[in-house]
Amino acid sequence: xxxxxxxxxxxxxxxxxxxxxxxxxxxxxxxxxxxxxxxxxxxxxxxxxxxxxxxxxxxxxxxxxxxxxxxxxxxxxxxxxxxxxxxxxxxxxxxxxxxxxxxxxxxxxxxxxxxxxxxxxxxxxxxxxxxxxxxxxxxxxxxxxxxxxxxxxxxxxxxxxxxxxxxxxxxxxxxxxxxxxxxxxxxxxxxxxxxxxxxxxxxxxxxxxxxxxxxxxxxxxxxxxxxxxxxxxxxxxxxxxxxxxxxxxxxxxxxxxxxxxxxxxxxxxxxxxxxxxxxxxxxxxxxxxxxxxxxxxxxxxxxxxxxxxxxxxxxxxxxxxxxxxxxxxxxxxxxxxxxxxxxxxxxxxxxxxxxxxxxxxxxxxxxxxxxxxxxxxxxxxxxxxxxxxxxxxxxxxxxxxxxxxxxxx
Numbered sequence: 277x278x279x280x281x282x283x284x285x286x287x288x289x290x291x292x293x294x295x296x297x298x299x300x301x302x303x304x305x306x307x308x309x310x311x312x313x314x315x316x317x318x319x320x321x322x323x324x325x326x327x328x329x330x331x332x333x334x335x336x337x338x339x340x341x342x343x344x345x346x347x348x349x350x351x352x353x354x355x356x357x358x359x360x361x362x363x364x365x366x367x368x369x370x371x372x373x374x375x376x377x378x379x380x381x382x383x384x385x386x387x388x389x390x391x392x393x394x395x396x397x398x399x400x401x402x403x404x405x406x407x408x409x410x411x412x413x414x415x416x417x418x419x420x421x422x423x424x425x426x427x428x429x430x431x432x433x434x435x436x437x438x439x440x441x442x443x444x445x446x447x448x449x450x451x452x453x454x455x456x457x458x459x460x461x462x463x464x465x466x467x468x469x470x471x472x473x474x475x476x477x478x479x480x481x482x483x484x485x486x487x488x489x490x491x492x493x494x495x496x497x498x499x500x501x502x503x504x505x506x507x508x509x510x511x512x513x514x515x516x517x518x519x520x521x522x523x524x525x526x527x528x529x530x531x532x533x534x535x536x537x538x539x540x541x542x543x544x545x546x547x548x549x550x551x552x553x554x555x556x557x558x559x560x561x562x563x564x565x566x567x568x569x570x571x572x573x574x575x576x577x578x579x580x581x582x583x584x585x586x587x588x589x590x591x592x593x594x595x596x597x598x599x600x601x602x603x604x605x606x607x608x609x610x611x612x613x614x615x616x617x618x619x620x621x622x623x624x625x626x627x628x629x630x631x632x633x634x635x636x637x638x639x640x641x642x643x644x645x646x647x648x649x650x651x652x653x654x655x656x657x658x659x660x661x662x663x664x665x666x667x668x669x670x671x672x673x674x675x676x677x678x679x680x681x682x683x684x685x
Contacts, residue, residue, distance in 0.1 A: 343369075343679035346650070347511070347657035349559065351411070352397065352664070354388035359596040359664040360397045366404035366682055367671050370486075372450045373397075374662065375413035376440060380422040382432025384439075391443045405681075407447035409486070410440045415454045420499065424466030434473050441478070441485045448486035450513075455499035456492075467499050475506040488513060490561070493544040496551070503551045510557060513659050514548060516541060516646075517563035520636065522584045527569040527634040528577050528616070531562065533646055535618025541646065545653065558655045562646065564589050564665035566604050566637025574625035574632050576616050581631060589637055590667035604637040613639075620645050640673055647677040 350368040352360060354375065365371060373394065379385035390410055391398065398408045414420055423429050441449050453467065478485055488511040491500050505512060519539050520528040532540040541560065548558060567584035591603040604624070611626040623636045638646075650658055657678065660670075 340675040340680040343681050346655070346678055347559065348674055348678045349511075349513075349657065349659040350663035351659060351661040352408075353662040354390075355597070356592075356662065356664050357596040358396075359593065360400060362593065363664055363668060364671060365401045365406050367674055367680075368406055368660075368663070369657075369681065371397075371401050371406055371408045371663075372411050372659070373408055375411040375452065378412060378414055378419075378423065378433055378436060380419045380429065381426075382423060382429040382434075382436055384436050390440075407444070407486075409444055409448045409450050409488075411450045411452050411490075412437060412440060413452035413454075413490075415452075415456075417455055417457070420453060420455055421460075421463055424470060424499075425462050426466075427469075430466060430470045430473065433470060434477055437474055438477055438481070441482055444485075446482050446485045448488065450488045450490070452490040453499065454490070454492065456495065458497040459499040464499050464501060468501065468504050471504075471506060471509075475508050479508060486510070488559075490515065494519070494539065494547060496547060502548065502553055511559050511656055512553060512557045513559045513561050514544060516544065516560040517661070520567070522567055522586070525580060526577050527567075527571045527580050527584075527636065529619045529621035529623070529636050530567060531638060531642075531646070532616070532619030532621055533642070533649060534620075535616070540619060541649065555653050555655045559657050559659050560646070560650055560655060561659045561661055562643065563638060564660055564662060564670070566635055568602065568607070568633060568635035570630060571625070571632045571634040574627075574634065576618075576623070578632070578634060587635060587637065588665040588667075589639070590665070590669050592665060592667055596664075604635060604639075607635050615641075640670065643670065644673060644677065647673070651677070 347369045348367065349370045349372060351372045351374045354373070373390055376384055376388065376390050377386040394408070401408045414423070423433065437449055441447075455463070475487070478487060487509045489500075489505060489509050490513040491502050491505075492498055493515040496502075502512065517531045519532060519536070520526060520530055528536070534540050534542045537543075538546070545555075545558075549555075566587045566589065568587050569584040570581040572579040572581060585602060586600060587602045587604050587607070588597070588600055589603065590605050592600065594601055607624050607626075608622075611624045613622055613624060615622050619642075621636060621642045622639045623634060625632060625634045627633070647658065660674075
């Protein structure tokens with residue numbers, strides 16, 4: 277083994293380091309000491325180095341106004357994986373984790389990792405003072421019927437709901453039970469019996485928890501009688517999308533503001549008013565996704581030739597959403613943008629080897645019109661489904677319209 281040979285410069289450096297620690301003196305090292313060290317040159321007041329400006333009264337105006345009465349919520353979908361790492365969660369007043377699925381007996385069948393797999397998301401939201409609230413969701417009529425027509429199953433569901441509220445740190449619970457066809461009276465009555473039981477338990481045991489519920493915008497013959505929703509559900513999320521749906525017979529806007537014979541936001545608002553739902557309880561849900569149908573022609577309202585493909589507004593990180601890599605913005609760049617004169621919603625059309633294809637989505641112009649409409653009607657606010665599909669490109673529009681929760685923006 278060869279001995280280690282150090283360069284000659286190592287020893288002076290070592291001695292200087294020892295001197296800096298006070299273990300040896302510069303005199304003992306026979307090093308020159310400047311008896312008159314030069315001071316730093318004076319800094320002129322008002323120069324960049326001083327950290328001051330000539331106008332000491334200058335006030336930097338915030339970019340966005342403070343948020344006032346209306347609320348801005350977002351649904352975070354479990355299938356977007358770690359997309360939350362790229363999002364500014366402080367934009368929102370609440371984040372709804374979508375979703376936890378119940379079984380027919382009222383137990384929890386599928387949690388999608390809630391709550392433990394989502395501690396990072398919850399910690400990030402908590403640092404911005406944004407609560408993360410679980411969504412208890414079920415869209416299968418074959419499971420909904422036995423769940424709500426059996427009293428034991430309903431009691432189990434109340435217990436499962438209270439468990440989720442506890443796991444949220446008493447932030448709350450959001451319900452999303454969707455029955456798409458006319459519902460039997462037994463199912464409807466069972467559902468409202470569940471709502472009443474849950475209301476009693478929350479008022480008695482966890483009064484700080486915020487309850488909210490998702491309801492269809494136009495299908496009033498379904499399972500939920502909106503006029504019977506207890507007052508404790510201060511926020512009613514009204515479905516403002518899928519008016520033209522993925523498997524529907526025609527292609528058209530998902531969330532038309534007007535112009536579609538009442539099958540639009542104007543018709544939804546009228547329907548809610550007739551049923552006695554105050555505007556200040558209504559949160560309109562907004563899609564950040566679109567549908568791309570194989571269509572019979574390139575005109576709005578065309579018949580469809582099959583089920584639509586779901587597209588995002590902007591291209592999303594493929595690591596977090598690998599199964600959804602078609603973005604409306606990319607399609608528009610390739611094929612151009614058209615706008616439905618009745619609803620104001622944008623779309624594109626092109627022909628491939630199978631025939632015409634139509635893609636419908638929402639952009640800044642159509643969403644800005646909807647947000648103005650919500651404000652003009654003094655509604656509670658809007659909820660985005662799902663957040664992240666815009667790659668954060670719509671954040672500024674939300675903040676410009678509804679203001680910011682933060683003091684530094």
